[in-house]
Amino acid sequence: MATLSMSNKKLFTADYEIHASIKMLYPYIQTASGLSEWFADDVTINNEDKSFTFFWDNEAHKAKLAAFRTNHFARFEFLPENKDDEKDPSYFELRLEFNDLTQSVYIKIFDYSDFDDQKELNDLWHGLVETLRKTVGG
Template sequence: MATLSMSKKKLFTADYEIHASIKMLYPYIQTASGLAEWFAEDVRINNEDKSFTFFWDNEEHKAKQSAHRTNHFARFEFLPENEEDSKDPSYFELRLEFNELTQSVYLKVMDYSDFDDHKELQDLWGGLIEALRKTVGG
């Protein structure tokens, strides 16, 4: 009989209105240079295997861009650090959505991780989105 992990991953989702066009925002959610301006202290891309390295608090976290659609979304899957991660990898997805009724652009964040403090995660993403708004002027 399989044993259940105590650190089951959870999905956090939130929508944030950003006063900028989708075409302007897309490079900030999909490119290493764009992500480095608001999402992490630094982001580098390895040209050989196309992996991204995100730097936070002097720690590096490697991820692959597992999916993207130009001017719509980008999804980054973190490379496994142990066997459990390889079976159920953490990821985050940044999706740009346009509301026809309000003519507003929203950034939908999906964060699938073993981070269990919902309030802290909400505060973290709120701060990141504020940094993005300041960067793009929106």
């Protein structure tokens, strides 16, 4: 009898207002050099397969840019580390939105992973976005 493995992954979402233009912010969410300034210790691109490698605490995590729309969003899917990941990959998406009513720019975070401490994840993203704000002056 086959057993089905259920994913323990959860989707975390958050919105943060940033005082900067979307055109200025976009390179920070889609390019290796931009992401390495606030999101990871370092980010590199393999030119052959176009995969991104994110470095945190000397650990490498490979991802591919799964989808993007210039000046709107970038979605990175982590490459599978096991069978469950192949069927249900972890990803994060960074989306830039403009609110016409308030004339404000927001970065919307989608983080789909098996990270189970939602408060810690919220604190992590809050800290990352604060670093982004300082980097862009917004």
